[in-house]
Amino acid sequence: MEFAKKIVETTEEIFSTMIFMDIASEPPFEEGKQVLGCHVSAMIGLTGSFSGMLGIHCPENVGLAISGAMLDMEIDEINADVKDALGEIANMAAGGIKERFAAENIDLELAIPTAISGKSYTISSPTKSNRLIIPFRVEQGRFFIEMKYNLN
Amino acid sequence: MGKTVLIVDDSNTMRKIVSRSLRQAGIDFDQILEAADGQEALDVLGANKVDVVLSDINMPNMTGLEFLKAKAEDDAIKDIPVVMISTETGADIIDEAKSYGAKGAIKKPFTPDLINETLGPLL
Numbered sequence: 001m002e003f004a005k006k007i008v009e010t011t012e013e014i015f016s017t018m019i020f021m022d023i024a025s026e027p028p029f030e031e032g033k034q035v036l037g038c039h040v041s042a043m044i045g046l047t048g049s050f051s052g053m054l055g056i057h058c059p060e061n062v063g064l065a066i067s068g069a070m071l072d073m074e075i076d077e078i079n080a081d082v083k084d085a086l087g088e089i090a091n092m093a094a095g096g097i098k099e100r101f102a103a104e105n106i107d108l109e110l111a112i113p114t115a116i117s118g119k120s121y122t123i124s125s126p127t128k129s130n131r132l133i134i135p136f137r138v139e140q141g142r143f144f145i146e147m148k149y150n151l152n
Numbered sequence: 153m154g155k156t157v158l159i160v161d162d163s164n165t166m167r168k169i170v171s172r173s174l175r176q177a178g179i180d181f182d183q184i185l186e187a188a189d190g191q192e193a194l195d196v197l198g199a200n201k202v203d204v205v206l207s208d209i210n211m212p213n214m215t216g217l218e219f220l221k222a223k224a225e226d227d228a229i230k231d232i233p234v235v236m237i238s239t240e241t242g243a244d245i246i247d248e249a250k251s252y253g254a255k256g257a258i259k260k261p262f263t264p265d266l267i268n269e270t271l272g273p274l275l
Contacts, residue, residue, distance in 0.1 A: 017261040018169060071168055085165040091210075092260050095239020099259075102242055110239065112162075112212055 003097075003132050004028050007054075007145050010096025011136060014089060019070045026135040026142070036133075036144050039063065039119065040078050042086035044094045045111035049101070052130075052149030054094045055123070056086050065140040083115035093145060154182025155275060156200065160193040160207035160219065161237070166260070170206055170237060170267075177264035179271060190219025197229045204274055206258075209238040209245065217245075220252035233274045237262065 008025045015023045040063040043055035058066065060078060067085035068075045075082060090113045098108040129148045136143055157174065159167045167186050174181060185200060187193040191214040193207065209216035216236055224230050233255045236246070241259040249257065256270045 014261045017263050067165075071165060072172060081165065084163050088163045088165050088260075091163075092239055095241075095260060098239070099241070110210060112210065 003147050003149075004134060006097050006100045007093070007132070007134050007147060010093050010100065011134075011145055013096060014092050018092075019066060019089075021066065021069050021138055023136045023138055026137060029133040029135075038144065040082060040086060040115065040117040041121075041123065042083065042090040042113050042115040043123075044087075044090045044113040046094060046098070046108050046149070047111070048108040048152075049106040050108070050149050050151050052147060054090055054097065055146045055148075056090050056093070056143060057146060058086065058143040059141055062138060062141045062143045065138065066143065078117045083117060087113035087115045097147075155203040156183040156185060157181045158185045158187060158193060158196055158200075158202045158205045160187045160190065160205060160211070160216070162188050162208065162211040164188075166208065166237075173262065173264045173267050174271075177268040177271075179268060179275070190214030190216060190222065193219050194222055194226075194229075197223070197232065202232055204271065205232060205234040206237050206271070207234055209236055209240045209249070217249060217252065220249060220254055224253050235270055235274070 015021050036057050037059055038057040039060040041055055041057045043053050046052045063082050064075050067082040070085045071081060094110050101108055129150055132147045134145050159170045161167050171184050185196050187196050189211045207216045236249050236254050236257040239260050241257050246257045255274055258266055258270050
């Protein structure tokens with residue numbers, strides 16, 4: 001299904017057209033528990049030909065830089081604007097992936113994005129889920145786009 | 153008299169980005185109004201003279217499609233042009249939006265040029 005290629009393409013499109021930050025994808029993590037060291041995450045559910053979740057996870061400084069660039073303003077703490085901005089990135093990334101799968105006659109529906117923040121949190125899903133995490137490097141560090149999915 | 157646009161999106165971030173993109177596209181509105189869902193949009197249209205609406209589709213409370221349906225049934229506002237701005241731009245959903253009167257659709261993420269191409273002919 002080429003999840004990684006679709007995620008990289010749509011993420012690069014979002015950052016080049018609406019955030020104006022240079023990003024570089026790194027090799028994906030595909031197996032096992034990962035400690036990402038992130039402080040703010042936004043996620044969106046997917047249903048249809050497969051079910052799953054797409055999320056963006058950021059350390060605090062990276063989340064502030066991305067949301068600040070998106071809103072064209074200085075942001076110095078994780079607040080509602082940061083969560084909202086990351087929620088929109090998750091929404092657009094899921095939309096881009098939906099569009100790419102639609103070209104292969106694989107239909108998906110999107111939920112409404114949600115966001116969380118904190119010093120330490122764990123995101124769990126059914127143990128049978130497939131999981132793919134792609135790191136992206138920006139000047140301030142790395143953020144991660146995660147896809148968890150179950151083939152129906 | 154200057155023109156007024158209504159931006160409808162549940163994301164405050166996206167409303168700001170759309171507003172910025174309108175400026176970058178060189179489309180000069182005298183007034184930019186905002187609403188966070190379809191019901192708020194109907195309320196704004198009922199209380200203001202609006203020339204064009206840019207609306208998301210996937211919103212809580214009242215979606216963009218529900219907003220279009222309700223607007224089409226109100227003679228006072230049914231002729232105000234609406235352009236959808238959404239991640240949801242599959243042919244089926246856009247056809248449905250157009251059947252309720254939407255004049256076009258812009259896929260997120262978008263560029264100011266795309267906003268200009270789609271919105272320009274409606275103004």
